[in-house]
Every structure is written in structure tokens, then in C-alpha cells.
Amino acid sequence: MSDLPASWVSTKLAEVAxxxxxxxxxxxxxxxxxxxxxxxxYGATGQVGWIDAYRQDGEYVxxxxxxxxxxxxxxxxxxxxxxxxxxxxxAHVLRGIESICENRFLLHALNHANYxxxxxxxxxxxxxxxxxxxxxIWLAPFGEQxxxxxxxxxxxxxxxxxxxxxxxxxxxxQRYRAxxxxxxxxxxxxxxxxxxxxxxxxxxxxxxxxLAERRKRWEDGQLAKYAERGQSPSKxxxxxYPEPVKPDISSLPTLPRAWRWATLDxxxxxxxxxxxxxxxxxxxxxxxxxxxxxxxxxxxxxEIRHVDLPEAEAREAVIRNGDLLFTRYNGxxxxxxxxxxxxxxxxxxxxxxxxxxxxxxxPSVLAEYLELACNVGSSREHIRRRTRTTAxxxxxxxxxxxQIPIPVPPIExxxxxxxxxxxSLSLISxxxxxxxxGLRRASSLxxxxxxxxxxxxxxxxxxxxxxxxxxLKRIRAQxxxxxxxxxxxxxxxxxxxxxx
Numbered sequence: 001m002s003d004l005p006a007s008w009v010s011t012k013l014a015e016v017a018x019x020x021x022x023x024x025x026x027x028x029x030x031x032x033x034x035x036x037x038x039x040x041x042y043g044a045t046g047q048v049g050w051i052d053a054y055r056q057d058g059e060y061v062x063x064x065x066x067x068x069x070x071x072x073x074x075x076x077x078x079x080x081x082x083x084x085x086x087x088x089x090x091a092h093v094l095r096g097i098e099s100i101c102e103n104r105f106l107l108h109a110l111n112h113a114n115y116x117x118x119x120x121x122x123x124x125x126x127x128x129x130x131x132x133x134x135x136x137i138w139l140a141p142f143g144e145q146x147x148x149x150x151x152x153x154x155x156x157x158x159x160x161x162x163x164x165x166x167x168x169x170x171x172x173x174q175r176y177r178a179x180x181x182x183x184x185x186x187x188x189x190x191x192x193x194x195x196x197x198x199x200x201x202x203x204x205x206x207x208x209x210x211l212a213e214r215r216k217r218w219e220d221g222q223l224a225k226y227a228e229r230g231q232s233p234s235k236x237x238x239x240x241y242p243e244p245v246k247p248d249i250s251s252l253p254t255l256p257r258a259w260r261w262a263t264l265d266x267x268x269x270x271x272x273x274x275x276x277x278x279x280x281x282x283x284x285x286x287x288x289x290x291x292x293x294x295x296x297x298x299x300x301x302x303e304i305r306h307v308d309l310p311e312a313e314a315r316e317a318v319i320r321n322g323d324l325l326f327t328r329y330n331g332x333x334x335x336x337x338x339x340x341x342x343x344x345x346x347x348x349x350x351x352x353x354x355x356x357x358x359x360x361x362x363p364s365v366l367a368e369y370l371e372l373a374c375n376v377g378s379s380r381e382h383i384r385r386r387t388r389t390t391a392x393x394x395x396x397x398x399x400x401x402x403q404i405p406i407p408v409p410p411i412e413x414x415x416x417x418x419x420x421x422x423x424s425l426s427l428i429s430x431x432x433x434x435x436x437x438g439l440r441r442a443s444s445l446x447x448x449x450x451x452x453x454x455x456x457x458x459x460x461x462x463x464x465x466x467x468x469x470x471x472l473k474r475i476r477a478q479x480x481x482x483x484x485x486x487x488x489x490x491x492x493x494x495x496x497x498x499x500x
Contacts, residue, residue, distance in 0.1 A: 265402035274351035337383035
């Protein structure tokens with residue numbers, strides 16, 4: 001860097017640090033579990049456990065060899081350890097050369113360094129020792145290094161305190177969101193509204209109309225099938241109507257007086273899996289949602305693939321605005337059975353077999369309420385209990401979805417509840433956006449602080465400091481080979497269970 005102060009020098013890691021990689025040694029998780037002790041056990045990005053022995057005793061800078069966030073401008077790549085520790089084979093063990101590079105200066109220099117072209121790999125990034133030793137380092141005079149580090153850590157400490165406060169606020173918002181949603185489905189959110197309106201239409205009347213509509217839709221569908229085949233309805237065909245599953249309220253919490261428990265099966269005219277056809281690799285054919293399009297309270301209509309199938313089969317898998325989509329399978333149990341409502345859909349889109357489409361009955365606001373209810377409280381707990389894991393995939397069945405217990409308020413209260421929840425979530429989302437903007441600004445500020453530090457602009461230079469280039473020359477002239485990786489250092493307490 002041509003704009004470095006005259007007393008600074010651009011060099012490489014091999015000139016300023018010793019490598020003590022011979023001290024590192026892996027211990028598998030099973031053995032560590034049997035050997036838990038007082039000594040920290042470190043890996044690529046920090047402490048990963050405790051162990052009953054140590055291999056290093058002193059102050060070292062650890063730099064991840066693989067799995068470290070090399071290209072992330074915010075996450076630390078290096079960290080400082082002090083005392084009796086054990087390091088596995090995923091972190092390089094470094095120490096600044098005495099009178100050349102102070103350890104804390106080395107630490108921050110490595111967290112500022114650009115690793116592009118040094119950390120390489122296809123499926124997993126790796127920083128080899130040879131590539132690491134070629135890393136460029138901008139070295140300050142030894143006397144200036146402490147002043148740089150002191151000022152840098154003062155600024156970063158203040159910044160970290162601000163970031164921690166923002167993260168605490170974000171956690172508080174998440175808790176407030178969860179509390180608001182829980183209060184909604186338990187009736188506490190609209191308690192005052194309900195007390196002021198004791199004469200709203202009871203939920204029983206609403207459920208009666210919905211169940212009547214459910215039966216009529218089934219009968220209309222059966223008559224359409226008879227007509228399509230050119231047949232007259234058979235005798236007693238109405239008796240084949242599949243009655244909806246009833247809720248088992250024995251283990252469910254008590255609801256407000258005007259509310260009732262129902263199953264999702266009672267409130268829906270359809271619970272249906274999508275098409276099992278495999279998607280194409282190119283963008284031709286029918287648009288179909290990816291499995292990850294559905295998350296709690298959302299359906300991402302941009303998460304699209306394409307599939308070939310006949311028009312008749314495609315019609316069976318079409319989604320439309322107001323449909324509820326549930327995840328049937330996912331690698332994460334927490335994402336199994338979550339529900340999102342289809343909104344602002346334009347054009348034809350299908351859903352795959354691993355998503356379940358539910359079409360609710362009654363007014364459209366009921367579907368909005370079901371999206372809320374199915375993702376929280378007793379409804380969500382039902383899915384957690386029913387989730388089964390096979391071959392690394394967690395899943396639920398359509399039958400499990402049908403049996404989801406739903407706390408149903410009167411329709412007028414549902415409208416009020418949905419409005420209040422939307423208003424609360426909108427305020428929470430606006431606050432979260434501000435917090436995320438603050439965290440991004442903090443990240444940008446961190447980069448700026450490190451940049452100024454290693455441009456020599458964070459603290460003033462002292463004319464009496466020996467230039468970095470001069471003491472590097474002197475050390476070289478003294479014949480110091482500084483090949484720390486060839487040194488032998490004290491090993492720490494030897495553990496018979498591990499070959500050292």
C-alpha cells in the first residue's frame with residue numbers, strides 16, 4: 001500500500017509470526033465427552049468444548065484453517081487464547097515474533113486481512129500453512145503497535161457494546177412477537193374488545209354454517225363426478241360423506257366463553273398433497289413451488305422451479321390466493337408443518353408433494369386467522385408431537401394436519417384479532433428493520449475502524465519510533481530464522497489416551 005505511513009512496512013505473515021502448528025492435535029467428540037476437564041478445547045472459529053489435558057500454555061493467536069468465515073468482512077477469522085489450552089487440527093497456532101509483532105496487533109491484522117486468493121477450495125474453504133505464510137501484513141513500528149491496539153480495542157469495545165444492545169433488542173422483539181401471537185390465540189389480545197361486545201354471533205352458529213358448507217361442497221363434487229361419468233347418483237350416496245375429525249379437548253387449554261375448539265378438518269373443504277412429479281432442470285413447463293417456499297406466516301412465490309405434467313394433473317395441484325400451504329417434510333423438525341397463506345399470486349403455480357394445500361371454508365378472514373393459529377400455541381404443539389423422523393427427514397401426514405386443534409373465536413372477533421395482530425406485527429417488523437439497519441451500520445463501521453487502523457490513520461505516529469522496516473532489517477541481520485513451526489515448545493500434561 002503506497003499510502004502507508006513512512007514508518008510502516010508492507011510485509012508477509014512469515015516475516016512477523018511464528019507458526020506452532022505442531023502443537024495442535026484433534027480429539028474426536030466421543031472421546032472428548034469421556035474426558036471433560038478444566039482446559040478449553042479450540043477449533044476453527046473458537047472454543048468447541050472442554051478437555052482434561054492441555055497442549056499449549058501461553059498466549060497464542062489461532063487462525064481457522066478451514067470452516068472459518070474467510071470472506072465474511074465482519075466475522076472474526078482469528079482469536080486470542082491465553083493459558084493452558086488444547087487446539088485441534090482446524091486452527092493454525094501463531095505467535096507474533098518477539099520485538100517485531102505484538103500478538104494483539106497480529107490478531108487484528110489477521111481479522112483485517114483479505115483472504116481471497118489465499119483460502120481456496122471447492123466444497124470447503126481451506127487455508128494451508130504455505131498460503132497463510134504469504135498473507136500480506138501491514139506492520140507498524142513496534143512502539144506504535146500497542147497504541148494502535150489500545151485505541152482499536154477501545155473503539156471496538158464500544159462498538160461491540162452497541163451491537164450487543166441491538167441484538168438484545170432484537171431478541172426482545174422476537175419474544176414480544178411470540179407473546180403477541182400467543183395472546184391472540186388464547187383470547188387475551190381481544191379480551192377488552194370481547195367484554196365490550198357480549199352479543200356477537202356465537203361461534204357455534206359459525207361452525208354450523210361452515211360444516212353445512214363443507215357437506216354441500218362434498219355433495220356438489222360427488223354429483224359432478226356422477227354427471228361426468230353419465231350416471232345417476234346411487235342409492236344412499238349421501239351416507240358416504242366423510243365426517244370431519246372432531247377435536248379431543250381433554251388435554252387442550254380452556255378457551256374464552258364465546259370460543260370453541262375445532263379441527264382444521266372441520267374448517268376446510270380440502271386437505272391435499274401436491275404433485276410428486278420431479279421438477280425439470282431448465283425453466284420450461286408448469287411453474288411449481290420449491291419446498292422451501294413455505295415458512296411460518298409466508299409463502300415465497302419467487303421460490304419457483306418447473307415441471308412437466310398433463311394439464312388435468314396440473315389442475316389438481318394448482319394453488320390460489322387464500323390457500324394455506326403446510327410443509328409436509330423438512331430436514332429441520334422446526335420447519336415441519338408450518339403454515340403460510342398464499343397472497344398476491346399472479347398466474348398459475350403448482351405445489352409439490354412435500355407441501356399440503358388446505359382450502360378453508362367460511363369468510364376469507366378465517367384463512368388469515370388459521371395461518372396465525374396453526375403456527376403457534378396448542379395447534380403448533382400438536383404438530384411437534386406428531387412429527388416423525390425417517391432417514392434424516394422429519395415429516396407429518398395429511399391426517400396429522402387435519403387433526404390440528406384450532407381455537408375458534410366468533411367471526412367478528414376474528415376480524416378484530418387479525419387486524420390487531422397485523423398492526424402489532426407491522427410495528428415489530430418496522431422496529432426489526434431499523435435494528436437490522438443498525439447492525440449493518442455497525443458492521444460497516446467495524447470495517448472502517450480496522451481499515452483506518454491498518455492504514456496507520458487511527459493514532460498519530462511518533463518520530464522517535466524505530467521504523468518497522470529498520471527493525472525487520474536488524475532482526476534479519478542477526479540471523480533469526482523465526483521458523484516457529486520447527487521449534488519444539490513445552491507440551492503440557494501428556495494424556496495417555498491420546499498419542500502426542
